[in-house]
Amino acid sequence: MTTNNRIVLSSDHAAIGLRQTLAAHIMTLGWEVVDIGPTTPESTHYPKHGEAAAQRVVSGECRLGIVLCGTGQGIMMAANKVKGIRCGVCSDTFSARMIRQHNDANMLSIGARVVGEGVALDIVDAFLSAEFEGGRHGTRVDMITALEE
Numbered sequence: 001m002t003t004n005n006r007i008v009l010s011s012d013h014a015a016i017g018l019r020q021t022l023a024a025h026i027m028t029l030g031w032e033v034v035d036i037g038p039t040t041p042e043s044t045h046y047p048k049h050g051e052a053a054a055q056r057v058v059s060g061e062c063r064l065g066i067v068l069c070g071t072g073q074g075i076m077m078a079a080n081k082v083k084g085i086r087c088g089v090c091s092d093t094f095s096a097r098m099i100r101q102h103n104d105a106n107m108l109s110i111g112a113r114v115v116g117e118g119v120a121l122d123i124v125d126a127f128l129s130a131e132f133e134g135g136r137h138g139t140r141v142d143m144i145t146a147l148e149e
Contacts, residue, residue, distance in 0.1 A: 007128075008034045008062040010053040012046040012075065015068035015112035022066060022110075022124055029128060034062055050078030050087075050109075057106050058084040065107040066124065072111030079107050083148050086141070091115050093126035100130035102137045103144075 007026060011019040016038065023033045036052055038044050046069040053065045065087070069075040072089035079087040087107035088099035091114055099105035108127045110120050132138075 004032075004060075004063050005030065006032045006034055006062040008036060008053045008056040008065040009067070010036045010049040010065075010075075011038070011068035011112070012049055012070070013038060013041050013044050014070040015110075016041060018110070018112040018117060018120055019066075019068050021117055022068075022120060025121055026066075026124065026128070029125075031128070046075040047078040050075040051082060054079040054082035054085045054087070054107065058082055063106075064128070066110065066127075067107060068110045068112050070111060070113040072109040072114060076107075076109035079109065084145075086144065090123050090127070091119070093122050096123045096126040097130045100127055101133045102140075104132040104137070104141045 009019050009023050023035045027033050050067050053067050056062045057065045067075040067079055076087050076089040079085050085107055086103055086105045087109055088105050089109040090096040
């Protein structure tokens with residue numbers, strides 16, 4: 001696992017503004033942000049954006065990833081199809097913290113049409129500040145990883 005301080009962000013057209021706001025905020029926290037777009041509001045397909053971000057995480061280019069779409073659900077499902085990704089969609093800070101602490105999530109998904117900007121910023125802070133606890137949770141993550149085989 002890489003120890004770099006790079007994080008990839010991607011979204012579909014529904015979440016461009018929120019993604020850019022989150023990217024600026026994350027940079028103030030000391031992360032190097034790799035924003036892979038899109039940059040224009042034309043309708044686009046969230047599966048390709050979820051997969052592109054997930055590939056950057058599993059390759060080690062980025063330590064973590066954040067993806068966004070209208071609900072956060074579709075892009076999360078796409079990201080989770082990439083072997084090695086554990087992405088959870090979160091609408092609250094408790095869940096964002098727990099997916100890192102208990103599930104060793106390496107990606108976070110947020111629904112831009114579900115949560116407001118302030119809540120989204122808090123969710124990102126909770127996700128980025130949490131660390132995997134290991135122990136019994138490590139056994140469970142191993143069980144999840146075995147499902148990919």
